Amino acid sequence: MAELTARPLLEQINFPSDLREKFKEEDLPQICDELRNFIIDIVSQKGGHFSASLGVVELTVALHYVFNTPIDQLVWDVGHQAYGHKILTGRREAFHTNRLYKGLSGFPKRKESEYDTFGVGHSSTSISGALGMAVANQYRNDPRKHIAVIGDGAMTAGLAFEGLNHTGGVNADLLVVLNDNCMSIDPNVGALKEYLTDITTSYAYNKVKDEVWNLLGKMSNFGKSAQDVASKVENMIKTSLLRKSNLFESLNFRYFGPIDGHDVEHLTRVLKDLSEIPGPKLLHCVTVKGKGYSPAEEGSPTEWHAPGIFNKSTGEIIKVTPKSPQPPKYQDVFGHTIVELAEKNDKIMGVTPAMPSGSSLNIMMKAMPDRAFDVGIAEQHAVTYSAGLATQGMRVYCNIYSTFMQRAYDQVIHDVALQELPVVFCLDRAGLVGEDGSTHHGAYDIAYMRCIPKLIVSAPMNESELRNLMYTAQLESTTLPFVIRYPRGRGVMPEWKTPMKKVKIGTGRRVRNGQDIAILSIGHIGNYAVKACNTLESEGISAAHYDMRFAKPLDELLLHEVFGKFKEVVTVEDGCLQGGLGSAILEFMADHGYKASVRRLGIPDRIVEHGSPVELHTECGYEPASIVAACHEMVKEHQRKESNNLAG
Numbered sequence: 001m002a003e004l005t006a007r008p009l010l011e012q013i014n015f016p017s018d019l020r021e022k023f024k025e026e027d028l029p030q031i032c033d034e035l036r037n038f039i040i041d042i043v044s045q046k047g048g049h050f051s052a053s054l055g056v057v058e059l060t061v062a063l064h065y066v067f068n069t070p071i072d073q074l075v076w077d078v079g080h081q082a083y084g085h086k087i088l089t090g091r092r093e094a095f096h097t098n099r100l101y102k103g104l105s106g107f108p109k110r111k112e113s114e115y116d117t118f119g120v121g122h123s124s125t126s127i128s129g130a131l132g133m134a135v136a137n138q139y140r141n142d143p144r145k146h147i148a149v150i151g152d153g154a155m156t157a158g159l160a161f162e163g164l165n166h167t168g169g170v171n172a173d174l175l176v177v178l179n180d181n182c183m184s185i186d187p188n189v190g191a192l193k194e195y196l197t198d199i200t201t202s203y204a205y206n207k208v209k210d211e212v213w214n215l216l217g218k219m220s221n222f223g224k225s226a227q228d229v230a231s232k233v234e235n236m237i238k239t240s241l242l243r244k245s246n247l248f249e250s251l252n253f254r255y256f257g258p259i260d261g262h263d264v265e266h267l268t269r270v271l272k273d274l275s276e277i278p279g280p281k282l283l284h285c286v287t288v289k290g291k292g293y294s295p296a297e298e299g300s301p302t303e304w305h306a307p308g309i310f311n312k313s314t315g316e317i318i319k320v321t322p323k324s325p326q327p328p329k330y331q332d333v334f335g336h337t338i339v340e341l342a343e344k345n346d347k348i349m350g351v352t353p354a355m356p357s358g359s360s361l362n363i364m365m366k367a368m369p370d371r372a373f374d375v376g377i378a379e380q381h382a383v384t385y386s387a388g389l390a391t392q393g394m395r396v397y398c399n400i401y402s403t404f405m406q407r408a409y410d411q412v413i414h415d416v417a418l419q420e421l422p423v424v425f426c427l428d429r430a431g432l433v434g435e436d437g438s439t440h441h442g443a444y445d446i447a448y449m450r451c452i453p454k455l456i457v458s459a460p461m462n463e464s465e466l467r468n469l470m471y472t473a474q475l476e477s478t479t480l481p482f483v484i485r486y487p488r489g490r491g492v493m494p495e496w497k498t499p500m501k502k503v504k505i506g507t508g509r510r511v512r513n514g515q516d517i518a519i520l521s522i523g524h525i526g527n528y529a530v531k532a533c534n535t536l537e538s539e540g541i542s543a544a545h546y547d548m549r550f551a552k553p554l555d556e557l558l559l560h561e562v563f564g565k566f567k568e569v570v571t572v573e574d575g576c577l578q579g580g581l582g583s584a585i586l587e588f589m590a591d592h593g594y595k596a597s598v599r600r601l602g603i604p605d606r607i608v609e610h611g612s613p614v615e616l617h618t619e620c621g622y623e624p625a626s627i628v629a630a631c632h633e634m635v636k637e638h639q640r641k642e643s644n645n646l647a648g
Contacts, residue, residue, distance in 0.1 A: 005041055007038055009030055010034040014090060015089060015090050016069050020065055028264045028265060028268065033292075036054055036293070038092075040054070040293055041312065042098070044309065044311070044312040045309065046098065046099075047307075048083070049080040049083070049305065050296060051304040052289060053084055054296060055181055055261075055291050058262050058267055059149070059267060060085050063147060066275060073147070074115070075148045076118075077127075077148065078120055079106070081149075081151070086108075086113075100610075101616075102611070107119070108120050121437070121438075121440060124154040127148045128162065130148035134146040134172045134173055145175070147176075148163075148176045150176060150177070150178060150179065152180040154377060156354070157376070164251050165251055168253055171252065174280055175281045176253070178284045179261065254277065256281065257283055262287060289301050293315075295315025325494040326494060327491040327493050328463065328490065329491075330491055331359055331428055332360050334360055334361075334470070335359070335364065336497075337471075338350055338364050339364050340500075341470060341500075342368060345395065347395045350364045351385060353374075353378050353382040361399050379408040382398055383416060386423045396424065397424045399428060401427070401428050412425070417481055422482065424474065425449075425481065425484070430485035430574065431443070431524075431574030432603065432608060432613055432617065443603045447575065449483050450551050450552045450584065451579065456482045456483060457485075457552040458485070459486065459551070461526040463496035464496065465549070466486055467500045469482075485523065486523070487523070488613075489613070492524075506550050506552075509558075510546055510558070511545040511546065512544055517543050518569045519545045519572060520562065520569060520570070521573065522549065523574060526547050526572070528572065529627060532628045541635055544562075546562060559585070563594040563596055567595075567596050567597060570627065570630050571600045573601070574617075578605055580602055586598060601626065
């Protein structure tokens with residue numbers, strides 16, 4: 001283990017009260033340096049989200065120094081940037097367990113600490129959540145303060161605007177801190193980014209604004225009338241010099257900024273002033289993602305978002321070179337295959353909400369920039385935008401992480417399914433995703449998609465199957481919306497670029513013959529079933545394996561074969577058991593009068609926390625060993641019943 005950087009001041013801070021009571025403002029820069037180095041020390045060895053937390057070190061220290069947390073309530077958006085917050089709020093000694101199985105969550109979590117006032121993981125929730133807190137406490141005459149910290153990337157989501165609009169309407173006492181670093185994971189897009197850039201780069205505006213602030217002095221030293229004058233003068237400057245009205249002022253927010261988000265002493269003074277001003281306020285802080293660690297500042301922001309293990313001295317990201325060719329990531333198979341298809345079909349377009357690198361749509365964006373679109377963190381818009389393209393004859397592949405597709409459920413039903421538009425939803429990160437935990441697991445997509453009429457729901461078992469499903473989805477004969485779900489990480493085929501062929505919709509395939517028991521799987525997790533069948537054969541049990549491939553429509557001919565032959569059936573899926581493939585199989589069995597013992601393996605009806613995928617699959621009981629154990633139990637139970645029948 002690399003030597004940790006000395007942290008004499010940080011070690012005296014177990015909770016924010018220590019920060020406030022033991023140190024003066026002039027100590028804060030050193031505390032920031034120690035906090036930043038502590039994050040670098042731990043993340044370089046353990047992995048995790050990195051550059052976002054480095055970018056808000058000064059802001060984190062200033063917020064906890066000025067506000068009386070946890071009485072004053074601080075809400076972080078998304079939570080990628082909350083490592084410093086965790087370290088200052090009683091979790092420094094446990095921080096090395098961050099994102100590890102049974103360790104600290106990588107995101108703020110209410111069950112973990114009273115300082116985590118609102119659980120987060122998906123973007124753009126902070127303003128709405130903090131507003132709810134503010135209104136509740138206003139109702140009971142509780143004077144505590146409420147602060148929402150939101151990144152400029154998260155501001156592109158409709159939910160953030162809804163929260164801003166409501167806050168201005170009710171005139172709640174809420175401070176919104178806009179952390180502006182021009183980045184989410186990939187570079188931000190859209191008009192809001194351009195607007196913020198105008199503000200931060202306007203030399204004339206910033207020069208005059210500074211002169212006005214210097215003239216009026218500290219805001220807290222003036223009465224309400226002087227504050228109103230300052231606000232009006234500043235708004236006039238913004239309007240005239242930027243030639244546009246201030247977006248936030250138009251929503252009834254008092255806008256302050258932009259200010260340097262890395263000057264902790266200035267931040268502290270400004271936050272103290274703002275804490276005395278009632279009503280909706282927005283502080284615009286300009287920060288640098290990866291601040292204080294030059295490889296992260298100068299390198300690819302996407303790569304340094306969560307770089308894995310790296311050498312903190314050199315900045316070299318440590319990657320293990322495999323001895324043999326490795327299968328590709330499913331996302332890369334998608335990325336290359338959509339380009340391959342689009343080269344032959346000029347109607348194909350790609351859409352993703354702010355995840356071009358994570359989904360590998362960036363491959364198409366580079367090759368065909370007029371046919372692939374990053375629409376920002378706006379899942380609802382992404383779906384309806386795709387629907388609009390489809391009405392004009394386009395074949396749209398809308399690539400959204402499974403966990404984020406939940407945010408656009410109404411649009412899938414109302415704008416796509418009801419209109420029978422052939423949008424292709426590629427749900428990346430389906431199933432249990434690992435260390436990101438409960439906010440990011442793609443546990444529910446089979447269940448919530450399967451119940452929608454006019455929707456095809458599929459999952460490939462390997463890379464070749466993914467290519468075949470993508471090929472099938474863009475054919476003129478495919479006239480309905482088409483869901484293709486696949487997991488995070490690598491597949492199973494090093495030689496993955498197979499010729500594409502049409503798959504008959506609603507058909508599965510028999511992977512292996514057997515006599516004693518049938519295993520029905522869907523998606524990549526079927527490869528666990530392959531391993532289980534091999535083990536069972538070595539232990540004297542003959543298991544048949546069927547890859548269902550479609551959760552909707554089901555392959556009824558195949559199921560008639562299964563239930564006509566087997567009295568013991570195991571279903572395996574990397575999705576929730578309630579409403580998933582296993583439920584669909586039970587419905588089929590009941591509808592057709594079959595009688596069999598069915599054991600469903602998948603994600604149980606509870607929240608699954610974080611850990612490596614293998615650890616979580618084992619916990620949930622559908623890794624190969626659990627499949628083998630379930631088959632053994634069912635075969636033994638069948639044999640026991642047969643023996644009793646013979647004895648009777």
